[in-house]
Amino acid sequence: MQIRGGRKRKLSQSSNSRSSSSINIVQTNVIRGGKVLLGFGVCLLIWSSFMDDEQNNYYAIDYHYPSLSSTTTFSHSPPEPPNNTPRKEWRTKLIFDFALGPAVEKAKYFGFANRESHQGHNRSDWDLLAVPTCDANGEDAVLSELEIYQRKLPTAILLGVQKGGTTALSKYLFQHDDIERSEKELYVLDEAMDYHLFQEARAGNVAAIKLPRKRGRDLYSQMTMGITQKIKRRSTREQQLGLVRGDSEKRAVDVIPTEEETRKRRLEMRKRFVSKHGRVNKGQRHIQRNPGGPPRRQLLEEGGEEEEENTDRPERSPRGVDDDGSENNAGSRKEAQQQQQQQSNTPPRKASIEAVIPSWDPDEKMKRYFARRKMAYQQNPHKKMVLDMTPNYMMHSDRVPARIECLVPWVKLFCILRDPIDRAISQYDMKMRVVKNAKHNKQDGTSTVLLNGWGNPVPSLDQFVLNDLEALYEVGVLQDWNKVDFESFWDSEECQQAWLKYIHLGLNAPIGMGLYAIQLKPFLDVLEKIHQSPEIAKDHFLALDNQDLRKDPDGTYNRVLKFMNLQPKTLEQYKTTINQATGPDGKRDDMYRLSKATEDRIRIAIKPYNQKLGELLGEEWATKWQSNSASP
Ligand SMILES: Nc1ncnc2c1ncn2[C@@H]1O[C@H](COP(=O)(O)OS(=O)(=O)O)[C@@H](OP(=O)(O)O)[C@H]1O
Known part of the structure; x- marks a missing residue:
C-alpha cells in the first residue's frame, strides 16, 4: 500500500512540476527508498510473527488447569497433583472433570435444570462417577471391579489401528454376554476430552488451547474432510436420481492431471467466478462474498455446478498457509477485513477458538458425544466389560x-x-x-x-x-x-x-x-x-x-x-x-x-x-x- 501511494505521488509530482529541483528528486528517492525498506521490514515482521505462531502451534498442545495447577498438563506428561492439593481431592476432580464434567455440561446444554429428569438417569448415576478412585490417604485406585462396571468406565480399550479390522472385531466382541454393547468408537479420551477442555478454555478456566491447523492435511493430501459435506449432498442427489454408488470400475478413473492442466483448470474456475461475482479478495471471500448482491443461496442456484464447486470452500485458516497449499496474503486479508468493517460498521471478528479450528461445530460435537456416552453409560450392572474401541x-x-x-x-x-x-x-x-x-471432469474425451x-x-x-x-x-x-x-x-x-x-x-x-x-x-x-x-x-x-x-x-x-x-x-x-x-x-x-x-x-x-x-x-x-x- 505504502509503495503504491508513493508512486502515485511521484507521478502527480512529475506531471505538475517538471521544473522541480534535483534536491527534491533526491529527497523523494530517499523517502521512497525508506518506505520500501520500511514496508519490507513490516512484511518481515508479519512473516516472522506468523512463522513463530506456526511453530508454536505444533508444540502448544498443553492443557492447563489453573484451578488445579498451572503446570498440570494433560498432553505430554501425566499430571501430578499440584502442591498443597491432597491427592484424593485432586483425583476426584480429575475424574469428575473428565468423566462427569462433560455430562454435567451436557445436561446444562440440553436444558436439564434438574438432572434427575435426564433421560432416565438419576442424579446418583452421575454422582457415582465422582467417587474418588483413591483411598483416604490418596493412594491408588481402590474401586472394586463391580464399582468400575457400575460406573461404566471403560475396562478395556482398543487403541487402533484405523482400518485394522476394528469394525469386525467389535461385532464379534459385542456378541459376548459379558461385554457391554456400546457404540464402537467413543472418542472419550481424545476428542471428547479435548472438547471438554475447549469448553473450559472458552469459559476462561484454562489457558487458551491452540491446536494445529489442518494445513498439512490439505498441503500434502488434498483429500480433506472439507469435501465430505459436499460429497454427502451430491450422493444424496445421486441416490434420489436412482444412481448406483460404489461400483468398482469407477475406481480406475482417476487419471492424475499434469501440473499445467491443474493450473489451467484453476485459472478457468477463477475467471468464471470473477466474471460472475466480481473480484473478491481471498480474505474477503468468507466475510462477504457479494456485498449488496443477491443472497448466496440464489447465487448458487444460478451458478450451477461450477460455482458451487468454488463457493463450497470452507473457511480458510486464519493466517498462514492456505488450504491449497499456497501462502495466504496476510496483507490482503487485513485489507479485506478493513473494507468489511467500513462497509458494515461492525468490528472485525476476533480470533476465537473456532477460528483456530476452522471446522469446529460445538453443537454438533456435543450432540455426537452425548449420544455416545449415553450408550456407554447404559445401566446394566450385569455386564463385566465396558469397551471403548476407538x-x-x-x-x-x-x-x-x-x-x-x-x-x-x-x-x-x-x-x-x-x-x-x-x-x-x-x-x-x-x-x-x-x-x-x-x-468427474471430462477434459478431452480420453482422460477423466x-x-x-x-x-x-x-x-x-x-x-x-x-x-x-x-x-x-x-x-x-x-x-x-x-x-x-x-x-x-x-x-x-x-x-x-x-x-x-x-x-x-x-x-x-x-x-x-x-x-x-x-x-x-x-x-x-x-x-x-x-x-x-x-x-x-x-x-x-x-x-x-x-x-x-x-x-x-x-x-x-x-x-x-x-x-x-x-x-x-x-x-x-x-x-x-x-x-x-x-x-x-x-x-x-x-x-x-x-x-x-x-x-x-x-x-x-x-x-x-x-x-x-x-x-x-x-x-x-x-x-x-x-x-x-x-x-x-
Ligand atoms: N473379519 C475380518 N478380519 C480382518 N479384517 C476385516 C474383517 N472384516 C473386515 N475386515 C477389513 O477391515 C478393514 C476395515 O477396518 P476397520 O473396521 O478397522 O475400519 S475403520 O477404521 O473402523 O474405519 C477393511 O479392509 P479393506 O477391505 O482392505 O478396506 C475390511 O475389509
Missing part, C-alpha cells in the same frame, strides 16, 4: 496415555495391527469411496480427472502415500537410515519432537499410522508406570494381527476373551464387511495397487520401526511385514 487413540499417543493413567488406570489395552501398506491402501480406498462421487469438492484433483494412491512419506521426512520422523543411526535416534528427544510435529500436522497419515512402534511405546510405558511391573503391564496389553482375525476369527476372538478374563465362546456369526469387501487372504479384486517402486521405498523407510515393534511386542512382529503378503 482406533484413533493410537495416533493420539501424545495425550491418551496420560489420560488413561489419570482416569482409567485399571484398563486393559489391546490393538489390532495390519501390514502398514495394506492399511494405507484400505485408508485410501475409504477416502476414495467418498471422493469418487465428486465431479477425478476432483475433490474444491475442484482440486485427488492424488493417485502412489501420490497419496508418497506425500505422507515426504511429510515424514520433512519433520524428521523418517531419515536416511544409512546416514542416521536409528538406535540412537529412537531414544532421542529429537525423535519424540519429530513425531509430535508430525501428528500435530493433522494429516491423513497413511504411512505415519503404520509406524506402530512409535505410537505404542507411550502406551506400553504408561502401563509399566501404572503397574510398576513389566509382567503385570504385559498382562494388560494385547496386540492382534489383522491376518489372524481374517484366517481364524474364532481363535482370535477367544484370545481377546481370555485376555479380558471372560468365558470362552464360539462365534455365532462371522458376517462382517470382510464378506463383501475383502477375501480371506486380504486381497480384493477391485483394490487399488501401489507401484512396486513406491512400495519398496516405503518398506525400506519404515523397516527400522517395524524391527522396533519386534522388540516391544515380540520377535514375530519384527519380520511380519517384510513383503506384502496380501498383495499379488
Whole structure:
C-alpha cells in the first residue's frame, strides 16, 4: 500500500512540476527508498510473527488447569497433583472433570435444570462417577471391579489401528454376554476430552488451547474432510436420481492431471467466478462474498455446478498457509477485513477458538458425544466389560496415555495391527469411496480427472502415500537410515519432537499410522508406570494381527476373551464387511495397487520401526511385514 501511494505521488509530482529541483528528486528517492525498506521490514515482521505462531502451534498442545495447577498438563506428561492439593481431592476432580464434567455440561446444554429428569438417569448415576478412585490417604485406585462396571468406565480399550479390522472385531466382541454393547468408537479420551477442555478454555478456566491447523492435511493430501459435506449432498442427489454408488470400475478413473492442466483448470474456475461475482479478495471471500448482491443461496442456484464447486470452500485458516497449499496474503486479508468493517460498521471478528479450528461445530460435537456416552453409560450392572474401541487413540499417543493413567488406570489395552501398506491402501480406498462421487471432469474425451469438492484433483494412491512419506521426512520422523543411526535416534528427544510435529500436522497419515512402534511405546510405558511391573503391564496389553482375525476369527476372538478374563465362546456369526469387501487372504479384486517402486521405498523407510515393534511386542512382529503378503 505504502509503495503504491508513493508512486502515485511521484507521478502527480512529475506531471505538475517538471521544473522541480534535483534536491527534491533526491529527497523523494530517499523517502521512497525508506518506505520500501520500511514496508519490507513490516512484511518481515508479519512473516516472522506468523512463522513463530506456526511453530508454536505444533508444540502448544498443553492443557492447563489453573484451578488445579498451572503446570498440570494433560498432553505430554501425566499430571501430578499440584502442591498443597491432597491427592484424593485432586483425583476426584480429575475424574469428575473428565468423566462427569462433560455430562454435567451436557445436561446444562440440553436444558436439564434438574438432572434427575435426564433421560432416565438419576442424579446418583452421575454422582457415582465422582467417587474418588483413591483411598483416604490418596493412594491408588481402590474401586472394586463391580464399582468400575457400575460406573461404566471403560475396562478395556482398543487403541487402533484405523482400518485394522476394528469394525469386525467389535461385532464379534459385542456378541459376548459379558461385554457391554456400546457404540464402537467413543472418542472419550481424545476428542471428547479435548472438547471438554475447549469448553473450559472458552469459559476462561484454562489457558487458551491452540491446536494445529489442518494445513498439512490439505498441503500434502488434498483429500480433506472439507469435501465430505459436499460429497454427502451430491450422493444424496445421486441416490434420489436412482444412481448406483460404489461400483468398482469407477475406481480406475482417476487419471492424475499434469501440473499445467491443474493450473489451467484453476485459472478457468477463477475467471468464471470473477466474471460472475466480481473480484473478491481471498480474505474477503468468507466475510462477504457479494456485498449488496443477491443472497448466496440464489447465487448458487444460478451458478450451477461450477460455482458451487468454488463457493463450497470452507473457511480458510486464519493466517498462514492456505488450504491449497499456497501462502495466504496476510496483507490482503487485513485489507479485506478493513473494507468489511467500513462497509458494515461492525468490528472485525476476533480470533476465537473456532477460528483456530476452522471446522469446529460445538453443537454438533456435543450432540455426537452425548449420544455416545449415553450408550456407554447404559445401566446394566450385569455386564463385566465396558469397551471403548476407538482406533484413533493410537495416533493420539501424545495425550491418551496420560489420560488413561489419570482416569482409567485399571484398563486393559489391546490393538489390532495390519501390514502398514495394506492399511494405507484400505485408508485410501475409504477416502476414495467418498471422493469418487465428486465431479468427474471430462477434459478431452480420453482422460477423466477425478476432483475433490474444491475442484482440486485427488492424488493417485502412489501420490497419496508418497506425500505422507515426504511429510515424514520433512519433520524428521523418517531419515536416511544409512546416514542416521536409528538406535540412537529412537531414544532421542529429537525423535519424540519429530513425531509430535508430525501428528500435530493433522494429516491423513497413511504411512505415519503404520509406524506402530512409535505410537505404542507411550502406551506400553504408561502401563509399566501404572503397574510398576513389566509382567503385570504385559498382562494388560494385547496386540492382534489383522491376518489372524481374517484366517481364524474364532481363535482370535477367544484370545481377546481370555485376555479380558471372560468365558470362552464360539462365534455365532462371522458376517462382517470382510464378506463383501475383502477375501480371506486380504486381497480384493477391485483394490487399488501401489507401484512396486513406491512400495519398496516405503518398506525400506519404515523397516527400522517395524524391527522396533519386534522388540516391544515380540520377535514375530519384527519380520511380519517384510513383503506384502496380501498383495499379488
Ligand atoms: N473379519 C475380518 N478380519 C480382518 N479384517 C476385516 C474383517 N472384516 C473386515 N475386515 C477389513 O477391515 C478393514 C476395515 O477396518 P476397520 O473396521 O478397522 O475400519 S475403520 O477404521 O473402523 O474405519 C477393511 O479392509 P479393506 O477391505 O482392505 O478396506 C475390511 O475389509
